[in-house]
Amino acid sequence: xxxxxxxxxxxxxxxxxxxxxxxxxxxxxxxxxxxxxxxxxxxxxxxxxxxxxxxxxxxxxxxxxxxxxxxxxxxxxxxxxxxxxxxxxxxxxxxxxxxxxxxxxxxxxxxxxxxxxxxxxxxxxxxxxxxxxxxxx
Amino acid sequence: xxxxxxxxxxxxxxxxxxxxxxxxxxxxxxxxxxxxxxxxxxxxxxxxxxxxxxxxxxxxxxxxxxxxxxxxxxxxxxxxxxxxxxxxxxxxxxxxxxxxxxxxxxxxxxxxxxxxxxxxxxxxxxxxxxxxxxxxx
DNA sequence: TTTGTAAATAGGAATGATTCCGATTATGAA
DNA sequence: TTCATAATCGGAATCATTCCTATTTACAAA
Numbered sequence: 001x002x003x004x005x006x007x008x009x010x011x012x013x014x015x016x017x018x019x020x021x022x023x024x025x026x027x028x029x030x031x032x033x034x035x036x037x038x039x040x041x042x043x044x045x046x047x048x049x050x051x052x053x054x055x056x057x058x059x060x061x062x063x064x065x066x067x068x069x070x071x072x073x074x075x076x077x078x079x080x081x082x083x084x085x086x087x088x089x090x091x092x093x094x095x096x097x098x099x100x101x102x103x104x105x106x107x108x109x110x111x112x113x114x115x116x117x118x119x120x121x122x123x124x125x126x127x128x129x130x131x132x133x134x135x136x137x
Numbered sequence: 138x139x140x141x142x143x144x145x146x147x148x149x150x151x152x153x154x155x156x157x158x159x160x161x162x163x164x165x166x167x168x169x170x171x172x173x174x175x176x177x178x179x180x181x182x183x184x185x186x187x188x189x190x191x192x193x194x195x196x197x198x199x200x201x202x203x204x205x206x207x208x209x210x211x212x213x214x215x216x217x218x219x220x221x222x223x224x225x226x227x228x229x230x231x232x233x234x235x236x237x238x239x240x241x242x243x244x245x246x247x248x249x250x251x252x253x254x255x256x257x258x259x260x261x262x263x264x265x266x267x268x269x270x271x272x273x274x
Numbered sequence: 275t276t277t278g279t280a281a282a283t284a285g286g287a288a289t290g291a292t293t294c295c296g297a298t299t300a301t302g303a304a
Numbered sequence: 305t306t307c308a309t310a311a312t313c314g315g316a317a318t319c320a321t322t323c324c325t326a327t328t329t330a331c332a333a334a
Binding site: 073076078092095101103105107108110111114115117118119120121122123124125126127128129130131132135 | 210213215229232238240242244245247248251252254255256257258259260261262263264265266267268269272
């Protein structure tokens with residue numbers, strides 16, 4: 001989802017399109033990987049001195065609830081990235097830079113009927129390591 | 138790994154075999170699933186009134202480092218269980234009771250050569266939901 | 275353009291898990 | 305039994321995150 005579509009979606013749902021929200025979406029649309037609340041606030045402070053954590057977290061949660069961002073827990077800290085809405089897939093995540101690479105294999109496809117009587121609500125498949133770029137630095 | 142082997146391993150590595158450590162291992166060997174530090178301290182307080190979080194966390198980390206326990210992050214809180222050392226596998230984890238069921242399918246087996254030039258350090262595959270027992274309660 | 279109101283925000287306090295630290299106690303080798 | 309070191313306690317500190325209240329802002333309607 002691009003920034004414009006996201007802002008339109010916000011407006012449709014009755015949320016306001018503030019400059020901070022645009023900037024947050026701009027940040028994540030260029031990030032190409034997972035970022036923390038702290039990463040984000042450090043970026044935002046350049047344009048909005050005095051921005052509060054409340055604003056950061058409130059909007060991160062709003063965007064997650066709307067499906068604009070997606071989150072995962074890494075090293076005891078929540079990390080966020082632009083949601084990949086086009087199709088279901090998983091990620092390799094670089095421990096150095098947070099960048100991700102799509103993995104187009106979902107292990108759930110092969111578990112048809114393997115868990116009878118279980119209610120399956122969610123699953124996580126993530127690969128951790130160092131990407132080629134960070135490897136050569 | 139059973140309690141006795143774990144205590145022997147502790148001794149071999151120069152750690153002391155205290156009553157609290159035996160009790161912690163006893164707790165996890167009967168838990169059959171993931172438990173938090175708080176779950177553990179609540180259990181320990183029955184036998185050791187006044188036991189501190191320092192002792193809980195210090196030993197949880199020690200046991201993880203030694204491969205006696207393994208940890209995962211669920212709902213923003215670390216969860217621990219007895220390590221499954223016999224063979225590599227993954228888990229279904231019940232959101233209600235924390236109990237796990239082995240999943241003998243590892244998606245990494247099918248990713249041979251799919252990530253050239255990437256250094257793969259770790260991976261996580263977990264399925265979340267409700268187990269048959271909790272479902273009927 | 276002005277106004278009214280609900281949403282958004284700042285600033286800071288509160289929370290909850292986890293870690294750290296100095297003083298005390300207990301384990302196990304000699 | 306003694307002694308050095310590991311283990312523990314109790315509580316303070318830390319860190320991410322959430323909550324609260326007063327103030328500001330976006331934007332719909334006049």
